[in-house]
Amino acid sequence: MDLNTVTEFAPATRAAWRDGDAWLGGGTWLFSQPQPRVRRLLDLDAFGWAPLRETADAVTVAATCTLAQLARWRPADRHFDGAATLARQCCHALLGSFKVHNVATVGGNICLSLPAGPMTSFAAALDGVALLRAPDGTRRAVPVAAFVSGDGRNALRPGELLSHVSLPAAALTARTAFRQLSLSAVGRSAVLVIARRDADDGTVVTVTASVPHPVQLRFPAPPTPAEALADLDAVMDAALDATGPGYLDDVHGAGPWRAAMTRRLITETLGELAR
Structure with a gap:
């Protein structure tokens, strides 16, 4: 895509944010379609x-980390091996060639905030925290599960930059079970469920792709599938009662099918953790 409105390219370290700027990481989305409001690109590699x-205590993933780099992560602490396996599973869930995986970034995937964004799934499932930096230097931290608020919507303010995602050790050492479904073998994720069991038996189920934003179910002890599904129904009913969207319904999967498959994958992941 020829971004014919862009007149300037600058290292992000030496440029003050102004209207018409865009942060440039891998650029796999930025260069994929017209960007009529963008006048200048600020290169994040300069950091x-x-x-x-x-x-x-934690693993910190830079926003500029590519999916290929994350998939190649081999932890120095072997207690984090399960998290590294989950990282590879989520990277492989992204529909794209090896060329895309070598350029697309973790931060870009999260900030794009598509329901099927696998880096959102990965970071949310491990209680990741997005570290944000405003143009005036103010910093704040937002849980990734709350950062994405809808299809293409998130908590970023004008000019704000996602610099890193911090993953706490308590989640990195947990056991996880991963399931993903698409309508075709190489299609966009229609349902993605990650179940996690911590050392104290606390259990977290994270649902993405079938819903506009991450949905998390938390239990102090391993739930039965029936208990987890009852909680899921309550969460989804509350979303509908608030006139919010329920399950997504589009070319990547009908709403009733996504709902049924979400329930199936929750049952499967909890069953895997119980074995």
């Missing part, structure tokens, strides 16, 4: 962020 930083 030189390490793709991943691993400590005993």
